Amino acid sequence: MTAFNALLMRDIRLTMRAGGGALMGALFFLIVVTLVPFALGPDLALLGRIGPSILWLGALLASLLALDRLFTSDFEDGSLDVLLTGSLPLELAVTAKALAHWLTTGLPLVIVAPVLGLLLNIEGGAMDAVALTLLAGTPALTFIGLIGAALSVTLRRGGLLLAVLVMPLTVPVLIFGVSATNAAVSGPVPFGPPFTILCALSLMSLVIGPFAAATALRQGLE
Amino acid sequence: MKLVADTIACTRGGREVFAGLSFSVAAGEALLVTGRNGAGKSSLLRAIAGLVRLTAGTLALEPDGDRSLAEQVHYLGHHDAVKPALSVGENLQFWTAYLGGNGDTDDALAAVGLDAIGHLPAGTLSAGQKRRLSIARLVAAKRPVWLLDEPTASLDAPAQSDLAGIMDRHLHGGGIVIAATHADIGLKSARSLRLGAA
Numbered sequence: 001m002t003a004f005n006a007l008l009m010r011d012i013r014l015t016m017r018a019g020g021g022a023l024m025g026a027l028f029f030l031i032v033v034t035l036v037p038f039a040l041g042p043d044l045a046l047l048g049r050i051g052p053s054i055l056w057l058g059a060l061l062a063s064l065l066a067l068d069r070l071f072t073s074d075f076e077d078g079s080l081d082v083l084l085t086g087s088l089p090l091e092l093a094v095t096a097k098a099l100a101h102w103l104t105t106g107l108p109l110v111i112v113a114p115v116l117g118l119l120l121n122i123e124g125g126a127m128d129a130v131a132l133t134l135l136a137g138t139p140a141l142t143f144i145g146l147i148g149a150a151l152s153v154t155l156r157r158g159g160l161l162l163a164v165l166v167m168p169l170t171v172p173v174l175i176f177g178v179s180a181t182n183a184a185v186s187g188p189v190p191f192g193p194p195f196t197i198l199c200a201l202s203l204m205s206l207v208i209g210p211f212a213a214a215t216a217l218r219q220g221l222e
Numbered sequence: 223m224k225l226v227a228d229t230i231a232c233t234r235g236g237r238e239v240f241a242g243l244s245f246s247v248a249a250g251e252a253l254l255v256t257g258r259n260g261a262g263k264s265s266l267l268r269a270i271a272g273l274v275r276l277t278a279g280t281l282a283l284e285p286d287g288d289r290s291l292a293e294q295v296h297y298l299g300h301h302d303a304v305k306p307a308l309s310v311g312e313n314l315q316f317w318t319a320y321l322g323g324n325g326d327t328d329d330a331l332a333a334v335g336l337d338a339i340g341h342l343p344a345g346t347l348s349a350g351q352k353r354r355l356s357i358a359r360l361v362a363a364k365r366p367v368w369l370l371d372e373p374t375a376s377l378d379a380p381a382q383s384d385l386a387g388i389m390d391r392h393l394h395g396g397g398i399v400i401a402a403t404h405a406d407i408g409l410k411s412a413r414s415l416r417l418g419a420a
Contacts, residue, residue: 002319002322003319003320003321003322005319006315006316006319006320007316007320010305010308010312010316013307013308013312014305014307014308017307017308018307076301077301077302077303077304077305078299078300078301078302078303079301079303079305081268081271081273081297081299081301081303082297082299082303082317082320082321082359083320084271084272084273084292085271085272085273085292085293085295085296085297085321086293086320086321086322087289087293087321087322088320221273221274222234222274222275
């Protein structure tokens with residue numbers, strides 16, 4: 001467990017120290033969300049209706065932002081080789097890295113989402129629902145992205161490929177995240193079923209992500 | 223304790239790097255892997271570390287413990303695995319904790335002559351100092367087999383003799399050193415294995 005914690009703390013510390021750290025994702029999120037009202041015009045009713053979708057799209061893009069560096073920086077400076085000789089199974093090592101990524105990128109998004117909801121004319125109660133669905137859904141985005149990050153590790157300029165690989169896989173998360181939010185905002189569908197599926201997607205990716213990523217890394221380093 | 227390689231072979235990118243290679247290194251022994259560029263020195267070290275798959279043969283540390291070979295080796299590659307954003311001390315503390323060491327990181331820093339600058343960000347270190355920091359990892363976390371790929375690269379003369387002393391102590395403590403090198407790294411009584419002679 002010490003090895004897991006050591007890696008988790010190191011990655012969090014590295015993100016916090018590298019120019020802006022956790023703020024970067026949240027700032028990007030802010031920019032995306034702020035641009036939408038300018039593009040759509042000042043139609044408050046329209047904004048309120050599509051607001052939750054905008055927040056989800058923004059969160060999706062922001063959580064992909066730092067993902068391409070997740071393994072590349074360790075690969076380039078040789079840390080990945082040494083990580084592989086640890087007693088910690090690689091599956092757990094990548095879980096620690098993904099967890100650190102979520103804590104520094106996903107969690108700040110959940111925290112600022114209610115504030116950004118103000119810009120999109122989302123009401124108070126609905127805002128809680130958006131934050132709750134983001135809390136349940138962003139781990140899925142990170143752990144699905146983990147697979148793409150591991151696949152593109154040995155490629156130079158793999159960042160774009162990563163986005164192309166990962167985005168289609170995040171479609172179910174987006175669908176159920178937005179529908180759970182919409183259910184909470186406007187009804188008439190109950191909030192429960194889509195939210196439960198969203199949680200299930202997160203749990204599934206939590207299990208599949210590390211195994212797929214570890215396999216991809218082992219192949220990539222050959 | 224003995225590291226035994228039995229007719230191992232390795233293929234990378236469709237090209238056979240080495241094949242039918244057998245050797246054994248006992249506790250307290252050092253093996254120098256020599257050979258021309260591209261002869262497969264690094265591939266051999268990476269294969270022992272479990273980073274590259276063997277296409278044939280077996281590699282084992284005898285007697286068999288409950289830990290895999292990869293968990294008992296230190297791999298010192300071309301890159302130093304040093305994070306510039308962390309301080310010298312933090313870098314070493316992380317690897318020591320991760321690699322399962324309970325050794326004192328201050329002692330290890332002193333052994334490589336970095337104890338005075340443990341608080342500096344590792345990004346400010348020179349190439350040679352980063353190498354020393356990387357070597358400190360081997361001292362801080364105890365593991366029996368050391369795989370060193372060009373360990374003296376970018377080290378100055380005093381650091382090279384420090385390294386020779388560190389390796390000597392490791393060998394006296396019953397460790398194994400396998401080093402790929404072109405230069406004399408100051409190991410007395412090391413056997414040598416020449417790759418790509420054919």
